[in-house]
Amino acid sequence: MSADFLYGIEVILNGLMAGVLYALVALGFVLIFKASGIFNYAQGVMALFAALTLVGIMEGQVPFSHMINAIFGTEIHHFGWHVPALLAIFLTLCVMVAFAWAVQKFVFRHLVGQEPIILFMATIGLAYFLEGMGDLMWGSDIKTLKVGLPQGGSRWIEDMTSGLGGDDFYGFFIDKLDMVATVVAAILVMSLIAFAQYSKQGRAMRAVADDHQAALSVGISLNFIWVLVWSLAGLVALVAGVMWGAKSGVQFSLSLIALKALPVLMLGGFTSIPGAIVGGLIIGVGEKLFEYTIGGMIGGATENWFAYVLALIFLVFRPQGLFGEKIIERV
Amino acid sequence: MTDSYITPDGRTIGGVLMDMRGITLRFGGVEAIKNISFDIREGEIRAIIGPNGAGKSSMLNVISGFYHPQDGEVWFRGAKRPSMRPYDVARQGIARTFQNIALFEGMSVLDNIMCGRLTHMKTGIFSQAIWHGAAQREEVENREAVERIIDFLEIQAIRKTPVGRLPYGLKKRVELARALAAEPKLLLLDEPMAGMNVEEKEDMSRFILDVNDEFGTTIALIEHDMGVVMDLSDRVVVMDYGRKIGDGTPDEVRGNQEVIDAYLGVAHD
Amino acid sequence: MFYREAGDFKTSYEADSQTFPIKFDRYRFWAVLAVAYLVIPFIINDYWANAILVPFLIYTIAAIGLNILTGYCGQVSLGTGGFMAVGAYAMYKLMTSFPDVSVVIHVILAGGITAVVGAAFGLPSLRIKGFYLAVATLAAQFFLVWLFNKVAWFYNYSASGQINAPERFVGGIAVTGPNTDAWAKYMICLVFVTVCAIIARNLTRGTMGRKWMAIRDMDIAAEIIGVNPLQAKLTAFAVSSFFIGISGALFFSVYLGAVEVGEAFGIQKSFLVLFMVIIGGLGSIFGSFAGAGFLVLLPVALKVIGVDLLGWPTDIVAHLQLVIIGALIMFFLIKEPHGLAQFWRIAKEKLRLWPFPY
Secondary structure, eight states: OOHHHHHHHHHHHHHHHHHHHHHHHHHHHHHHHHHHSOOOTTHHHHHHHHHHHHHHHHTTBOTTHHHHHHHHOOOOOBOSOOOOHHHHHHHHHHHHHHHHHHHHHHTGGGGTTOOHHHHHHHHHHHHHHHHHHHHHHHOSSOBOOOSSOOOSBOHHHHHHHGGGGOTTOOOOOOBHHHHHHHHHHHHHHHHHHHHHHHSHHHHHHHHHHHOHHHHHHTTOOHHHHHHHHHHHHHHHHHHHHHHHHHHHOBOGGGGGHHHHHHHHHHHHOTTOHHHHHHHHHHHHHHHHHHHHHTGGGGTSOGGGTHHHHHHHHHHHHOTTTTTSOOOOOOO | OOSOEEOTTSOEEOSEEEEEEEEEEEETTEEEEEEEEEEEETTOEEEEEOSTTSSHHHHHHHHHTSSOOSEEEEEETTEEOOSOOHHHHHHHTEEEOOSSOOOOTTSBHHHHHHHHGGGGOOOOHHHHHHOTTHHHHHHHHHHHHHHHHHHHTTOGGGTTSBGGGSOHHHHHHHHHHHHHHTOOSEEEEESTTTTOOHHHHHHHHHHHHHHHHHHOOEEEEEOOOHHHHHHHOSEEEEEETTEEEEEEOHHHHHHOHHHIIIIIOOOOO | OOSOOTTOOOOSHHHHTSSOOSHHHHHHHHHHHHIIIIIHHHHOOHHIIIIIIHHHHHHHHHHHHHIIIIIISOOOOOOHHHHHHHHHHHHHHHHHHOTTSOHHHHHHHHHHHHHHHHHHHTGGGGTOOHHHHHHHHHHHHHHHHHHHHHOGGGGTTOSSOOEEOOOEEETTEEEESTTOOHHHHHHHHHHHHHHHHHHHHHHHHSHHHHHHHHHHHHHHHHHHTTOOHHHHHHHHHHHHHHHHHHHHHHIIIIIISEEOHHHHSSHHHHHHHHHHHHHHOTTOHHHHHHHHHHHHHHHHHHHIIIIIITOOOHHHHHHHHHHHHHHHHHHHHHHOTTHHHHHHHHHHHHHHHTTSOO
């Protein structure tokens, strides 16, 4: 087997792993969209905020310290303690649940029944709000996230596979963090699917996603389900934030994840959990393959737009996406 | 039978305007219309009746060009109609109202009815951008036509009201106005009396008869109120589960046993 | 009692369909125009021009464009930034390739080129609707920004990738380039806004506007009563992109003078103009003005209060701007989804009856 072909396989493997991460983020969107018809543009910023909060708690940062110092002339920065990773994760999760509750109570409860574009715009407003808040609370410099996850390429795999391609091939370079992320994401995805399918709350969630009125009439509390759904999305955001943050540092570009999830959802259909996964994988692999094969010839950096164009072409032939509900129009 | 004749009340019924031949319409595995043929003659009022789910609205949608039958031919004004988009069908002179009102809720009554005139308004976009001159003249001409219909249907007071605010009965009247504004050869009415009380039904029946009488418009209507059907229509088509089970004058259809079994029922003493 | 309609009957259909049927409105409109054309050019200074008035006018044109597409025709687009970029780069290529042709012609041509590009990217709207379409327009946004970054022909092979507007004159007065006076910048933008607003108003009150609104409200019924959806939607994309292209051309040549495509025309720009349209009011020309004004003034006001008055560091104020804008957007969407235009309409209705309550 030639080295080029094997490098191609490596690109595919990396693409698959990126795809799993995309799928995870897309899942957060699907959950909220299924239950409330809202496409939560703020999902990416929620991931950023979750990661920022996690780091802030772990390092004992004082929230709003920059602003307090600027207004009152004080010099406080840290509480002086360090919180262990697991406890910090739990506390961050509590913050995200509180956030879900607040968002439901102050924003989306008042927007029931509005058109999708209005809801989408509200989530963009939420994204701006949360981004500003995150910066005010924890500062906008890049943070490193150390939760004990392994980093760097896996030498073991490199050594195992180097014999495959002759002298030009040095073995598959697969980042250990990516592998951990893939496993965690896969576990999370499967748990969410199991939860949605088999638990009582999951069934209630699916009922709400289908028909708000009918769900109300069988005694399901819409508000509770929505808080639940936003909390789950917050959990997904936290995991995504940790994974991406550990990989490339906790910084603003994390919030652009939302933009990456969109083509995934377009492909997979906005309301389908398996669709989010399949869509994520297709986009992950497709992007990397395109850049590897053709991207070099047209200037590179095609990953900025390829996912969108791919999804767009796909949508033209199948407007509801791979797994979305077929849109039947009646008069 | 294809020559024109004069009805007892003095209207002229002409030759065949629309001819549906062997129409079959399927959705996936479900056959909504099974090999149905019937015709509509110029100037007549043709009722399409039958129990819910019989395929009546689907038939209207086939006539409008919104659904394309898998089998069969549609003949309009003596020529076979090729498969065409609904807006081309509208241009040929077919207008309709809808079972669940399909008005443009973001616009006023006047604007909705002006929409009915779209097939008659031809000025190009550059003229419209300038407005003064050709576009304004066309707008005023068509406004005059629309005002005549507003007078006819007695809805002057609500012409600037946004349609979303109107009660159900008025919405139905506005929808009729919009369809009339197109000056159609064939007017399709999908359950025009649905949800109306006795007075409103009388008003609507009067309007329908006036439209047919004054403008000579051919009308095909789907309706459940048997009294209305028997009084208004010249001929009736009866559908049940996608098949045609009756076709003739109201009296002929009323006596048809299959129709009685499927739909009309028998009066109990 | 001074804002009356009673006794003011229209005696012709022309009069009935005019833009300002109420006399008071008409007088107010002429008064505003008089101030804009006859007063402001003489008292304007650089700060007011560059920080407030010129961006306000330019964004108004973009908002009008997007309002036509999204507010009147119901096609949500997140590609506004990319189309402004098309306008800007078309302007640059025209200015540098044909230096003797008037700048005004270039702006109009840039708009025309953008219209063609916009119509092309609007083709998917025939198959894809609603929210999916919004996401599809992001493909246009990202692709266009990438294109102007990578294909060196667009920026005349300059090493920095930036495009700079050469100095140009209208009637002997500089309108682009570093020596331009504040009032000249203001006037050229004002003239373009006036013409664009008039065209937009004419299009939206006639047949075209009704076709667009029919598609927006119920596209299936619209098709059945005779609207050709292909023609209506592509026209909406084309007209909308024409305005947005003009806005981009002016943004580059008159306002900034030099742009780098990623910062100036990225997705944040698309969101900004969409917010202007929504806060201002969908389906309203006045709303486009209101929304643009609001979102241009707000950061300036916040900065003045935060930095100049309260003495806080600029980055804190920048973060606060995000928080406040985000909160305001959510607030507006909750309280009045029809935007400032609706507030204005309600205020006028109350004013019609004043001093009576109903």
